[in-house]
Amino acid sequence: MAATIPKIRFLTAWFCPYAHRATLALEHHRGRVEYESVEALGWQKNNDDEWYYHWKSDELKQMNPSALVPTFVLEGYRSVYESLVCMDYVDAISQATGTSRLVPEDPYWAAQCRIWSDKVNRECCSPYYGVLVRQDDTERREHFENLLSGLRRFSKQLAQTDGPVFLPGGQLSVVDLTLVPWAFRFYVLEHYRGPKFAIPSEPELEHYRQWYDHVMNLDSVKRTLPDKDRYLEHICKYADGSARSKVANAVRRGVAAHDLDDEKDEF
Numbered sequence: 001m002a003a004t005i006p007k008i009r010f011l012t013a014w015f016c017p018y019a020h021r022a023t024l025a026l027e028h029h030r031g032r033v034e035y036e037s038v039e040a041l042g043w044q045k046n047n048d049d050e051w052y053y054h055w056k057s058d059e060l061k062q063m064n065p066s067a068l069v070p071t072f073v074l075e076g077y078r079s080v081y082e083s084l085v086c087m088d089y090v091d092a093i094s095q096a097t098g099t100s101r102l103v104p105e106d107p108y109w110a111a112q113c114r115i116w117s118d119k120v121n122r123e124c125c126s127p128y129y130g131v132l133v134r135q136d137d138t139e140r141r142e143h144f145e146n147l148l149s150g151l152r153r154f155s156k157q158l159a160q161t162d163g164p165v166f167l168p169g170g171q172l173s174v175v176d177l178t179l180v181p182w183a184f185r186f187y188v189l190e191h192y193r194g195p196k197f198a199i200p201s202e203p204e205l206e207h208y209r210q211w212y213d214h215v216m217n218l219d220s221v222k223r224t225l226p227d228k229d230r231y232l233e234h235i236c237k238y239a240d241g242s243a244r245s246k247v248a249n250a251v252r253r254g255v256a257a258h259d260l261d262d263e264k265d266e267f
């Protein structure tokens with residue numbers, strides 16, 4: 001590996017799907033990029049109240065103004081954060097070429113990747129938190145319908161290439177990795193909200209299903225998935241309303257997970 005590539009100190013949390021995106025990019029480029037993982041976030045109870053809050057390492061608080069994982073610390077003093085940016089960064093420093101790139105060299109397809117990563121994040125990932133955090137069943141249903149609409153749009157888009165992934169030629173990209181952590185975690189919705197919240201087997205989602213089977217079988221994905229039961233125990237704090245995280249607080253305030261706002265955040 002070229003000596004100019006900085007080793008990444010990866011501030012993460014095993015349960016976090018945003019951090020999982022960064023892990024997937026790092027593992028895709030295993031051998032090209034060096035990193036060490038540090039668990040920098042977890043749960044704690046303050047006083048005797050019923051809520052769970054995040055404890056954070058001092059390093060995380062120092063290196064990211066919002067103190068969120070994923071955060072990459074470079075050479076001890078510089079940092080890169082925001083999961084979509086972290087994936088781009090790993091790809092850029094990997095020095096990979098051709099179909100090994102997660103953001104293609106072709107500027108048109110690179111632009112398509114940026115458009116669709118953002119869209120998938122908003123439409124297929126953020127609604128997951130609405131289903132879990134909102135306490136009213138009608139509202140949960142609305143968030144679930146939004147999630148399905150997002151997945152149908154993604155599925156339709158997949159049909160435009162020769163499949164099974166977002167880019168032509170079967171090239172894995174940041175768009176696929178944006179969704180993988182949530183696609184894996186959708187079993188949680190049925191577990192906590194019942195069979196009506198299972199992702200249905202319907203023709204409109206056929207390409208999504210094919211995509212799912214393909215990506216879940218990739219080595220870089222298989223070796224990074226959290227244990228399903230352990231994750232259920234973690235996400236229970238969202239399902240029962242006791243989590244006081246920035247994402248959960250934003251959704252309880254009535255905005256989307258991607259609109260979390262440090263200024264308005266209050267426990």
Ligand SMILES: N[C@@H](CCC(=O)N[C@@H](CS)C(=O)NCC(=O)O)C(=O)O
Binds near residue numbers: 054
């Ligand atoms: N927009 C951020 C969201 C990251 C995020 O919310 N991470 C959660 C863990 S899953 C976190 O660090 N929470 C800390 C907090 O809520 O204070 C990204 O894409 O990286």
